[in-house]
Amino acid sequence: MTEKEYNECVNLYADNVYRFIVKNLRHEEDARDVVQTAFEKLWRNREEVDGAKSKSYLFTVAYNQMIDHLRKVKRVYLKEEFKEETKVHDKHVDNARAVLNEALARLSETQRSLVMLKDYEGYSYEEIGKIMNLNESQVKVYLHRARLQLKEYIVKVENVI
């Protein structure tokens, strides 16, 4: 990969990688650090990285970096499970996108990453598996579970409203 190709990668994929990370971490500064590290790594290994595979390389590095970051920081998340008693009716949800984001925030990091890589970036199960170090069947099962959880949440909210 040449310097020009690298800078083109910055142009094309910086926003995508940032969106992927910031939606997962929900912390702008940390997300920025992760993206910066990912591009730093791409720059250092530009000789070995094929220009055509630079996007998936970036997402792979960013995802691993994000997981490392989460392990290191060990932030306390008030993780709420999708249970019957989940109180969703207290919140006034303006539109479907907000509801969906709310539901997305309640998924685990793995499930959220799967949904985002599929919907935002349009990767196939196989490509997602390579990025997240999972096999294709795992991707399929985890993603389907995530979608069903999202659907369940949306349906509940809509029923309440």
Place this chain on the structure above:
Amino acid sequence: MDNELSQDQVKMVNEFLLAHPDLKAEFEILMSTRLPLEEFRFDKNDLLADSMKQTLVDEELLLYIDNELPVDKKRTVEAEIVSDNDYQLQHQLLLQTKLNPSEIISYPNKKELYRRTEKVASFKGWMRVAAAVIVIVVAGLFYFKNSPHPTSTDNSQNNIAVEKNPVQQNEKKKDVPSNSVSPSSKNLSNDQVAIVKSFEKKKESIQNIVQKKVVEENQMTQDVIALNNGQQQEKEIPQRPKVTNVQFDGTNKTIALVEPKVSVNNPDVTSSSIERNINETATVPEGTIASNSHKGSIKGFLRKATRVIEKRTGIDPTNQNGELLIGAVAINLK
């Protein structure tokens, strides 16, 4: 305990326990280690045909949404969605779980991610040698150009020798006609002789002015002494006579002390000419001054050259000690 004994054997064990009641407690402890029976029920509803069908529908629709179905299967699902309302409703619900890829979150400062490689000029061995040769040649030329000519140093030495005995020189001047300025003037051209003459005239005029000034100052001090008649003032005033004592007779001290006044009063006399006289009559050995100035000029030149090279190429040609590296030679610039 594990129910592995026959009825006769069980009977024998019971009789043995009755005969030895002290072992009964141990036997009960062993019996208490048996796990109690628990009942577990598996929810079979998940395995019923309807649930399986629902799961299959969801899976098909999810694969369809994720665009992971083969073409023929995809067509079948599309047809099903159109024909079956429940299927369509389920599809609509699952579609709502899909994120909108048009949502954009821009990275705050992309400029920090861009990279620019700076090309480093690589100097080969012969280029370094060539550069060293050029620097040495230029430095040599500069040195020889700025160093005083050997003949001129001889002349200056002669001048110093002459200045050391100015009284004798004056006496000689009276005797010797004006054409014969100095013994070496025979070898000089007319222009040079004219310059020497004018220089001597200026010198005489300076001497006259200096003498006048000294006399005036003597008179002034005498007047002051006469007026005050104080011992203290007499003590203060004698500081001046240092100048008066040194009447102009061609000695070095007089010129050095009265120099500023001369330059002010006489516009013909330039400071450079006086400086030259001072330099010529200085008691410091000539060789040391000359060598110091040359060293300074060479180092100055090398420093300038270093700066120019650094500006042009962006490479610092000095090492950590601030020494200039020319080939294998390190020159201290400080």
